[in-house]
Amino acid sequence: MLGDVLDVLRCPVCGGDLAEENRTVRCPAGHVFDVARQGYVSLLSGSRSPGTADTAEMVAARDAFLSAGHYEPLAVRLAEAAAVAPGEVVLDAGAGTGHYLAAVLGHEGARGVALDVSKHAARRAARAHPRAGAVVADVWRPFPVKDAAVDVVINVFAPRNGPEFARVLRPGGRLVVATPGPAHLSPLVDRLGLLSVDEDKERRVGKSLRGLFTERVRHKVEFAMRLDSAAVAAVVGMGPSAWHREGAAEIDLADPVIVTASFVVSVYRFRP
Numbered sequence: 001m002l003g004d005v006l007d008v009l010r011c012p013v014c015g016g017d018l019a020e021e022n023r024t025v026r027c028p029a030g031h032v033f034d035v036a037r038q039g040y041v042s043l044l045s046g047s048r049s050p051g052t053a054d055t056a057e058m059v060a061a062r063d064a065f066l067s068a069g070h071y072e073p074l075a076v077r078l079a080e081a082a083a084v085a086p087g088e089v090v091l092d093a094g095a096g097t098g099h100y101l102a103a104v105l106g107h108e109g110a111r112g113v114a115l116d117v118s119k120h121a122a123r124r125a126a127r128a129h130p131r132a133g134a135v136v137a138d139v140w141r142p143f144p145v146k147d148a149a150v151d152v153v154i155n156v157f158a159p160r161n162g163p164e165f166a167r168v169l170r171p172g173g174r175l176v177v178a179t180p181g182p183a184h185l186s187p188l189v190d191r192l193g194l195l196s197v198d199e200d201k202e203r204r205v206g207k208s209l210r211g212l213f214t215e216r217v218r219h220k221v222e223f224a225m226r227l228d229s230a231a232v233a234a235v236v237g238m239g240p241s242a243w244h245r246e247g248a249a250e251i252d253l254a255d256p257v258i259v260t261a262s263f264v265v266s267v268y269r270f271r272p
Helices: 056-067 072-082 099-105 119-125 162-168 188-192 201-209 229-237 240-244
Strands: 019-021 024-026 032-034 089-093 111-116 132-136 150-156 169-180 213-227 257-270
Touching: 056 099, 056 119, 056 229, 072 099, 072 150, 072 169, 072 213, 072 257, 089 099, 089 162, 099 111, 099 132, 099 150, 111 119, 119 132, 150 162, 162 169, 162 201, 162 213, 188 229, 213 229, 229 257
Parallel strands: 089 111, 089 150, 111 132, 150 169
Antiparallel strands: 019 024, 024 032, 169 257, 213 257
16 A cells, blocks of 8 residues: 555655645645545656556556466566565566566565556556555656665666666665566567567666676576467567557467567665
């Protein structure tokens, strides 16, 4: 619930503390933000969502695909890598539906903040876990999160804002980053003309965090998925290729198809 994590959030206008009152969130300076009926709050500070925010259709596709358990091995690895302890605070930067945040929080009494620029994603993230609150915010801008307020940041297929990760993490905090591997979604990439993974992506991830974090361990997570036509349409519709295709009607593949899921999960330590 949003109220469980307000103590780690800050006003995006003045940086002041936030408190919930009559379905709003407000700071002592008088800046007020409405809490949506779905339970999330937008702390975009009046700025409009970028055009790259996930649409309602993309979020629905992601929810359907993840809820079916197709990426469950990745969720398990993320939970193991984050190793969240009771009482810790987790920030998911680019949380989407909150699926991975829920997996990381588990049942250990930790709390979580789901940060995403899409209001459609925030609606679902708000109910992803009973100890998680959802906030609409742009991960490229300063986070509406207090300095040194979180123990773990997770970043799954989302933009990486290294300076903000460092600002909000406590000394010795952990950053867990998941990126797609070169073989991800083969053979769909070739057969459907999807966007491919840059083979230099891992190096660029490390470069973006250099000087702030030390990589401690890296895991390769790879497994086969047996997908029917509906699942193929969902996995295409939930990712960046959705912006470059006419829609699921173009997908015409034998049912089912064996598809490779390939990821790299890296664990970093913050060294202030």
